[in-house]
Amino acid sequence: MKTLTGYLRQAGAALRFLILATVVLGLVYPLAIFGIGQAIAPYQANGSILKGPDGRPAASALLAQVSADDTGIQDPKWFHARPSAVKWDPASSSPSNLGPNDPRLIDTVTANRSAIAEAEGISEAEVPADAVTASGSGLDPDISPGYARIQVPRVAAASGLSPEAVQAMVDRRTSSGPEAFLGQPSVNVTELNLDLASAVQSK
Amino acid sequence: MNFNTASFLIQVAALVVALAALHKPLGVYLVRVFEGKTSTRAERMFYRLAGVDAGTEQTWSVYLRSVLVFSAVSILAVFLLQRLQGALPGSNGLAGVDPWVAMNTSISFVTNTNWQTYAPEATVGMFVQMCLLAVQNFLSAAVGIVVAVALIRGIARTRTDRLGNFWVDLARTSFRVLLPMAAAVAIVMVLGGVVQNFWSTDVVNQASGISQTIPGGPVASQEAIKELGTNGGGYFNANSAHPFENPNVFISLFQVFLLLLIPSALPYAYGRIVGDQRQGFTVAAVMGSLWLASVSLMGWAVASGQGTATAAAGGLGEGFEQRFGPVPGAIFAASTTLTSTGAVNTAHDSLPPMAGGVAMVNMMLGEVAPGGTGSGLYGMLILSIISVFIAGLMVGRTPEYLGKKIGPSEMKLTALYILVTPALVLALAGISVLLPDVVANAPSSGPHQFSEMLYAFTSGANNNGSAFGGITTSGPYLSVMMGIAMLLGRFLPIALVLALAGSLARQQRIPASAGTVPTHGWLFGSLLLGVTVILTALSYFPALALGPLAEGLLK
Numbered sequence: 193m194k195t196l197t198g199y200l201r202q203a204g205a206a207l208r209f210l211i212l213a214t215v216v217l218g219l220v221y222p223l224a225i226f227g228i229g230q231a232i233a234p235y236q237a238n239g240s241i242l243k244g245p246d247g248r249p250a251a252s253a254l255l256a257q258v259s260a261d262d263t264g265i266q267d268p269k270w271f272h273a274r275p276s277a278v279k280w281d282p283a284s285s286s287p288s289n290l291g292p293n294d295p296r297l298i299d300t301v302t303a304n305r306s307a308i309a310e311a312e313g314i315s316e317a318e319v320p321a322d323a324v325t326a327s328g329s330g331l332d333p334d335i336s337p338g339y340a341r342i343q344v345p346r347v348a349a350a351s352g353l354s355p356e357a358v359q360a361m362v363d364r365r366t367s368s369g370p371e372a373f374l375g376q377p378s379v380n381v382t383e384l385n386l387d388l389a390s391a392v393q394s395k
Numbered sequence: 396m397n398f399n400t401a402s403f404l405i406q407v408a409a410l411v412v413a414l415a416a417l418h419k420p421l422g423v424y425l426v427r428v429f430e431g432k433t434s435t436r437a438e439r440m441f442y443r444l445a446g447v448d449a450g451t452e453q454t455w456s457v458y459l460r461s462v463l464v465f466s467a468v469s470i471l472a473v474f475l476l477q478r479l480q481g482a483l484p485g486s487n488g489l490a491g492v493d494p495w496v497a498m499n500t501s502i503s504f505v506t507n508t509n510w511q512t513y514a515p516e517a518t519v520g521m522f523v524q525m526c527l528l529a530v531q532n533f534l535s536a537a538v539g540i541v542v543a544v545a546l547i548r549g550i551a552r553t554r555t556d557r558l559g560n561f562w563v564d565l566a567r568t569s570f571r572v573l574l575p576m577a578a579a580v581a582i583v584m585v586l587g588g589v590v591q592n593f594w595s596t597d598v599v600n601q602a603s604g605i606s607q608t609i610p611g612g613p614v615a616s617q618e619a620i621k622e623l624g625t626n627g628g629g630y631f632n633a634n635s636a637h638p639f640e641n642p643n644v645f646i647s648l649f650q651v652f653l654l655l656l657i658p659s660a661l662p663y664a665y666g667r668i669v670g671d672q673r674q675g676f677t678v679a680a681v682m683g684s685l686w687l688a689s690v691s692l693m694g695w696a697v698a699s700g701q702g703t704a705t706a707a708a709g710g711l712g713e714g715f716e717q718r719f720g721p722v723p724g725a726i727f728a729a730s731t732t733l734t735s736t737g738a739v740n741t742a743h744d745s746l747p748p749m750a751g752g753v754a755m756v757n758m759m760l761g762e763v764a765p766g767g768t769g770s771g772l773y774g775m776l777i778l779s780i781i782s783v784f785i786a787g788l789m790v791g792r793t794p795e796y797l798g799k800k801i802g803p804s805e806m807k808l809t810a811l812y813i814l815v816t817p818a819l820v821l822a823l824a825g826i827s828v829l830l831p832d833v834v835a836n837a838p839s840s841g842p843h844q845f846s847e848m849l850y851a852f853t854s855g856a857n858n859n860g861s862a863f864g865g866i867t868t869s870g871p872y873l874s875v876m877m878g879i880a881m882l883l884g885r886f887l888p889i890a891l892v893l894a895l896a897g898s899l900a901r902q903q904r905i906p907a908s909a910g911t912v913p914t915h916g917w918l919f920g921s922l923l924l925g926v927t928v929i930l931t932a933l934s935y936f937p938a939l940a941l942g943p944l945a946e947g948l949l950k
């Protein structure tokens with residue numbers, strides 16, 4: 193009986209400790225970080241939102257923005273992002289979670305490879321790995337410079353811009369320096385497609 | 396995607412240098428916090444409001460009871476409030492969480508596991524994330540640290556039955572250590588691109604006609620403690636692969652640094668408190684060597700690009716983010732499983748077979764290199780006691796550790812500690828793979844299917860939280876079994892550690908003699924390293940042979 197009341201008293205103290213700690217760690221702390229973030233870095237804190245030519249929010253620089261039909265075929269007018277296990281829907285995020293020997297994964301990447309080779313008018317051997325594999329988040333905004341390069345002729349033809357001009361836009365959105373060395377060179381497709389849109393508009 | 400060895404070496408070296416530079420100042424600070432005699436006025440008010448007895452030190456059994464009661468209350472509160480989510484503000488329109496998922500999640504976050512059987516975007520709103528899960532990120536990390544501190548005191552003190560006051564230790568660790576560090580880190584994260592707001596943003600791309608709803612949330616504040624507290628529970632389903640949690644390669648490397656930071660500083664604090672810096676240095680050196688060996692092995696295994704699907708894709712890519720690629724992926728995967736973190740910037744399920752195997756071995760080592768916050772140090776001290784015992788057997792003397800006799804009762808506690816997690820992992824995974832309905836939750840085929848199950852229970856019982864994500868564990872059977880693995884894998888070792896601390900504290904210190912095995916230096920460090928590896932290999936080799944080794948050796 194004595195132990196039971198001891199336990200109950202301790203449970204009461206534990207609950208009050210938890211509630212007080214929640215006020216500090218679960219409310220004051222995140223709200224303070226929110227306030228500081230809005231004061232010193234509102235662009236980052238609010239999701240790196242890019243504005244369109246009309247000045248209204250058009251995309252997040254950190255997330256893929258893909259125009260695709262129901263079967264996942266991406267619009268040929270734009271640069272394509274990597275395959276996604278969540279159809280690039282930012283309301284969710286996930287990798288495919290398929291194993292390195294999984295037959296389902298072999299089927300998927302093989303089908304992706306022939307589709308891309310056909311769409312870009314190149315041989316299957318020229319399709320880079322990032323083009324056929326689903327990213328870790330499903331929202332990856334980046335592709336390899338190699339994957340961007342094979343898309344240039346198609347995008348140039350659709351936009352009416354010269355392939356050289358389009359390739360120059362790709363190069364401008366390709367990471368370099370320490371960022372590319374620590375990770376790997378990447379082309380931000382979301383930003384690239386916005387650049388492309390404004391270039392087409394001002395043509 | 397290519398594995399750039401120069402980039403790999405530079406990042407590993409940068410981590411070593413940064414941790415070596417900071418382990419001493421942080422260690423000194425930790426000692427000041429734990430050895431400090433006075434409480435601040437705010438802390439005294441906090442204790443009074445909570446109604447906890449902060450004035451007296453506790454025996455090991457009262458300390459343990461406090462840990463257990465506090466954790467039980469936390470589990471219940473987190474469970475109930477998840478169930479009530481629909482009726483609470485900040486639910487983001489989501490209903491109460493499914494009971495099995497809520498049960499699993501509350502155990503998961505209170506045990507510092509952060510196994511996520513749910514997709515956060517579709518399951519938990521801002522209230523649950525911020526006021527329940529992130530709070531447990533702080534408190535569960537603090538519980539691990541205070542248990543390690545109690546063990547250090549047990550070793551350092553003589554002829555006393557007192558190990559300190561749990562409530563004081565918990566409050567100081569939370570508010571003097573974790574909170575200021577997390578705040579500083581969170582600000583860096585926001586500057587680096589991690590989001591911190593309370594709304595979503597509708598965007599419309601006029602040119603392509605695409606409209607999206609860009610999610611928001613208090614991510615940076617949660618992300619900071621997720622890494623610092625070796626928790627690993629992501630705000631988003633994709634965890635640190637999600638661009639809003641981990642926007643670029645600098646933040647990714649920073650996250651690896653953060654999850655190694657406190658576990659690397661604790662050995663220094665240990666050496667200080669026991670009054671022999673060589674002890675802490677030897678433990679840190681063994682942790683560091685294991686980390687280096689494992690990260691290198693992971694680098695090699697990832698770089699191999701093994702796997703028929705990987706070959707069909709023309710190289711690594713599946714499960715990797717383009718901005719990271721294989722080098723940050725390998726360093727993150729090794730470090731997250733050597734600590735009890737479990738955050739991922741790359742999908743572990745899609746890693747080459749041997750790389751997935753290295754991740755499993757890292758957890759099977761007991762996460763001691765440098766391990767979880769606190770749990771890494773107490774795990775390594777337990778292994779040190781096993782090592783002096785083995786050395787004592789060789790020279791035919793009663794083993795002693797820092798002048799404390801390791802007698803039958805201490806050895807029983809130590810041996811039980813070593814047995815708990817392998818028993819949980821192997822028994823629960825073994826039973827589960829015999830049930831066809833359960834196996835169907837892992838939709839892979841061949842050895843990989845077994846690996847998915849083995850990985851889940853290894854992660855659960857070792858309180859890691861990373862996953863071979865192909866497996867679905869939200870059903871009743873796996874929710875309960877994983878809950879048992881996480882609960883027993885956390886609190887049985889804690890109970891044994893505190894009992895051991897109590898038994899060591901009661902002893903007087905016997906002076907070292909010519910026959911004493913020194914517990915510092917190269918010889919002991921090598922012995923400790925060997926014991927750690929051999930114990931793991933003996934326990935787990937057959938299971939590993941059926942999973943990742945079989946898959947890696949198959950053509």
